[in-house]
Amino acid sequence: MAEAARAYLLDVRNVSKRFGGLTAVRNVSLQVPAGTVYGLIGPNGAGKTTVFNLLTGVYAPTDGQILFDGTPIHGRRPHQIARYGITRTFQNIRLFSDMTVLENVMTAHHLRTAQNIFDAIVGTGRSHREEREMRERAMHLLSIFGLAGLADEPATSLPYGSQRRLEIARALATRPRLLLLDEPAAGMNPQEAVGLMDTIRWIRDEFSLTVLLVEHNMKVVMGICETIQVIDHGESIATGTPAEIQSNPRVIEAYLGAC
Amino acid sequence: MPVGRKLFFITLAIVALAVLDQLFERGFGDLRINPYYARIVSLAGINITLAVSLTLINGLAGQFSIGHAGFMAVGGYAGTYLTVYHGAAIASFLGGTPLEGPGSVLVMIASLAVAACAAGLAGLVVGIPSLRLRGDYLAIVTLGFGEIIRVIILNIPAVGGATGFTAALPITSFFWIFGVALLTIVVVRNIATSTFGRALGAIRTDEIAAEAMGIQTTRYKVVAFVISSALAGMAGALWGQLFANPLNPQNLNFVKSIEVIIMIVLGGLGSITGAVLGATTLTVLPEALRTFDQQFPGLRMVLYALLLILLMIYRPQGIMGRRELSFAWLRRSTRDDGPAAPAAGAGKDAADG
Numbered sequence: 159m160a161e162a163a164r165a166y167l168l169d170v171r172n173v174s175k176r177f178g179g180l181t182a183v184r185n186v187s188l189q190v191p192a193g194t195v196y197g198l199i200g201p202n203g204a205g206k207t208t209v210f211n212l213l214t215g216v217y218a219p220t221d222g223q224i225l226f227d228g229t230p231i232h233g234r235r236p237h238q239i240a241r242y243g244i245t246r247t248f249q250n251i252r253l254f255s256d257m258t259v260l261e262n263v264m265t266a267h268h269l270r271t272a273q274n275i276f277d278a279i280v281g282t283g284r285s286h287r288e289e290r291e292m293r294e295r296a297m298h299l300l301s302i303f304g305l306a307g308l309a310d311e312p313a314t315s316l317p318y319g320s321q322r323r324l325e326i327a328r329a330l331a332t333r334p335r336l337l338l339l340d341e342p343a344a345g346m347n348p349q350e351a352v353g354l355m356d357t358i359r360w361i362r363d364e365f366s367l368t369v370l371l372v373e374h375n376m377k378v379v380m381g382i383c384e385t386i387q388v389i390d391h392g393e394s395i396a397t398g399t400p401a402e403i404q405s406n407p408r409v410i411e412a413y414l415g416a417c
Numbered sequence: 418m419p420v421g422r423k424l425f426f427i428t429l430a431i432v433a434l435a436v437l438d439q440l441f442e443r444g445f446g447d448l449r450i451n452p453y454y455a456r457i458v459s460l461a462g463i464n465i466t467l468a469v470s471l472t473l474i475n476g477l478a479g480q481f482s483i484g485h486a487g488f489m490a491v492g493g494y495a496g497t498y499l500t501v502y503h504g505a506a507i508a509s510f511l512g513g514t515p516l517e518g519p520g521s522v523l524v525m526i527a528s529l530a531v532a533a534c535a536a537g538l539a540g541l542v543v544g545i546p547s548l549r550l551r552g553d554y555l556a557i558v559t560l561g562f563g564e565i566i567r568v569i570i571l572n573i574p575a576v577g578g579a580t581g582f583t584a585a586l587p588i589t590s591f592f593w594i595f596g597v598a599l600l601t602i603v604v605v606r607n608i609a610t611s612t613f614g615r616a617l618g619a620i621r622t623d624e625i626a627a628e629a630m631g632i633q634t635t636r637y638k639v640v641a642f643v644i645s646s647a648l649a650g651m652a653g654a655l656w657g658q659l660f661a662n663p664l665n666p667q668n669l670n671f672v673k674s675i676e677v678i679i680m681i682v683l684g685g686l687g688s689i690t691g692a693v694l695g696a697t698t699l700t701v702l703p704e705a706l707r708t709f710d711q712q713f714p715g716l717r718m719v720l721y722a723l724l725l726i727l728l729m730i731y732r733p734q735g736i737m738g739r740r741e742l743s744f745a746w747l748r749r750s751t752r753d754d755g756p757a758a759p760a761a762g763a764g765k766d767a768a769d770g
Contacts, residue, residue: 214629240631252626254619256739265615269631275640278611279604281423285611292612332631 166225167192167368168213168244168336173222173232175208182208184392185222190336190385195362195369197383199376199403201412205392206372207249210340213370214246215239226336240269243335247325247342249372253313259324260309263296266331299327302364303357319350323357330365337361339371343378351375355382380404388412430599438592456660457704462594463656464696466601468680469689470648473605475678476687477614478641479621480548484559485649486673487566488536492650493657493664494576496532497585500524500658504586515586525593528658529651536650537643539566544642549635551624563671570666581665582657589658597655601648606689606741608644617641683728685735690742695735 170188174181183205190196198206211217213224215236224232226242234242245266254262271292277285300306303323308316313324322342329337342358343351355378362369373379379386380400388396388403390412396403403409441450441458450458471485499507500515507527508520515524539562547558576582608614619627620634628634657664676699684695702724706717728736 216625216629236625236628237631237633240629245631246629248626248629252623252629254622254626256622257615257618261615261618264612265619265627265632266630268612268616271612273612275608275613275644278613279607281607289612328630 165191167227168370169223169225169228170209170213171223171225173209173212173219173224175205175212175217176220182392183212183219183389186389186392186394188387188394190368190370192335192368193362193366194384195358195371195382197379197386198370198372198389199374199379199386200389204389204412206389207340208392209389210246210338210372213239213338214244237269240332240334243333244338245329245332245334245336246338247322247329247340249340249344251318251321251325253321253325253328255312255314257313258310259300259305259313259316260293260296262313262324262328263299263331264292266328267292267295269332296331299330302361303327318345319347322346322354326357326361330361334367336368336370339369339373341373342371343373343375346375348377351378354378358382431596434592434596434599437595438590441591457701459589459591459594459659461697461700462591462598463652463659464677464680464700465598465693466594466652466655467649467677468684468692468696469598469601469605470645470652471677472681472687472689472692473608473617473648474638474642474645476681476692477605477609477621478617478638480638480642481553481556482559482642482645483556483671483674483678484543484561484563485645485677486669486671487559487563488539488646488649489653489656489673490563490566490570490664490666490669491539491653492532492536492647493653493669494570494582495535495650496528496654497582497657497664498576499531500528500586500588501582501584504528504588515588521588525588528588528654529593529597532650532654533647534650536653537647539650540643540646541639544639544646548638548642559674560671563669563674567666567670577664579666581663583663585658585662585664587658587660587662589655589660594655597648597651601651602689602693604644604648608641609689613637679725681735683725683735685737685739687739688735688737688741690740691735691737694737698736 166189168188168190170186172185172187173183174185175183186209198209200206208217212219215234215238218233222232223230226244229242231239231242254265257265271288273282273285273288297306297309300309303326305320305324305327313321316324326339326342339358343354346354358369359382361367371383383400386398386400386403387394388409395408395412396406398406441455444450467485467489471482474480474482504515504524507524508515508518511519511523513520515521543558543562547555570576571579577584616627616632616637619630619632620637624634656662680695680699681692683698684691684693703717703721706720709716709720
């Protein structure tokens with residue numbers, strides 16, 4: 159089974175997170191195979207966003223291990239985790255509000271630059287070359303998301319759906335291997351949600367990504383996820399294909415309450 | 418910019434500064450600058466360095482430091498100490514005294530370097546613990562730091578204690594004041610327009626998102642803070658060695674720090690052009706208002722305060738807002754169809770996705 163263990167890009171082993179007396183996440187394990195779209199669902203307050211915060215280093219787990227491609231990453235700082243290749247979007251959009259659309263994406267490219275601050279102060283060839291490359295890559299990402307024409311607009315002037323797409327573009331600029339999407343379809347109308355599903359599938363293939371998403375829109379989750387894991391009260395209650403999850407009595411109970 | 422052109426501009430700047438420096442010192446024919454005006458121009462130059470360096474930390478990185486005068490004091494006393502106690506020895510390398518001959522150039526450079534290092538080091542010591550945290554800690558720590566430095570200086574007899582560093586040699590000249598101001602503007606501008614400027618902007622707007630995008634927030638805040646402090650230290654060395662200007666700890670208390678903050682807020686927080694305008698305005702304005710002194714003593718400061726209040730009511734974003742006066746901006750504002758041009762490509766780009 160050594161082969162199979164290696165195939166998991168993200169391997170979360172028995173992770174718990176306690177805030178004082180409150181256990182937000184209890185003994186959750188999560189195995190995400192490389193190249194899949196993996197869904198994490200659960201009722202409000204189930205601990206999904208806490209799991210995201212544990213994965214991205216916002217919180218350190220109280221117990222357990224998180225392995226990314228075999229490397230332990232629990233307890234690392236968010237910027238270190240971004241360097242390993244995990245980036246996220248936020249449930250309540252967190253764009254850099256006083257920057258333009260283009261600058262938002264270029265800012266996220268910063269992680270992959272080689273220059274130091276003296277290159278920038280002196281204005282060395284390296285800093286100019288990287289600046290040009292960053293701009294080109296950012297424009298390329300924007301054109302993928304149909305935002306290139308709005309490159310010089312303030313990021314916050316975009317409509318809500320476009321801001322969500324810009325956040326994904328920004329996340330991709332850090333060149334992740336694992337993309338975490340926190341409720342990407344929130345606030346989108348049904349058409350936009352269908353468009354988003356196509357986009358997620360497309361970027362997964364184009365950038366050879368693995369996608370882990372938290373989502374309340376069941377149409378989206380059932381439509382694109384190969385595997386779904388259900389969390390309730392901080393505990394994992396089921397893992398399986400969309401069809402298995404839809405017919406699982408524990409899941410139905412968690413969502414509809416005890417009958 | 419290619420290296421050749423860079424060297425050309427540096428040479429041009431040095432020549433221009435040297436020519437202006439001579440005009441400033443000796444006048445042109447019979448025309449001589451009034452020493453009172455000369456002093457205002459010198460102070461404006463030093464204040465430009467202070468304001469632009471503070472822009473880096475308060476304007477670009479969005480941290481709130483209220484201890485700029487403290488770093489100015491560290492640099493000022495360190496740089497002046499070097500000139501007073503080792504100036505003659507340093508000058509003798511190239512010949513001359515700290516005040517004259519080729520040795521004087523070396524003394525000034527050494528004094529500025531020591532000032533920058535001392536203030537930068539102080540910035541590092543203050544910055545590392547306080548910039549790890551988000552929020553107002555930096556304001557409290559820098560305020561305290563400024564006062565601690567002041568009290569320490571008061572108790573060092575070698576630098577004059579409470580009477581001020583009266584042994585200071587007046588080696589500061591127009592050339593060095595505006596040379597350092599220019600250097601500060603170039604350094605801060607190059608940081609602001611680079612990927613580091615965007616990283617600082619990200620920290621200013623949303624630290625959580627900045628971290629998630631891989632930006633080492635603490636490190637960049639500290640680096641910006643150290644550079645800002647070092648530049649303030651150089652301003653301190655210039656200020657302390659200005660003609661007839663004994664360094665005195667009472668002149669470098671938190672009121673001076675607040676004055677620099679007012680300059681950058683007035684000019685437009687985050688704008689380098691704004692910082693230059695704010696520093697110039699706030700140096701010249703109180704002096705210009707002296708004309709009222711003879712008829713209505715005391716009215717000067719009332720008018721000064723009133724003007725600041727009115728400006729903040731009618732233009733709360735400051736003179737420049739976040740904008741910069743640049744060639745690109747001039748081009749954009751003189752051409753009406755500017756923003757429409759990129760929008761035309763929108764449809765085509767969308768089709769690609």
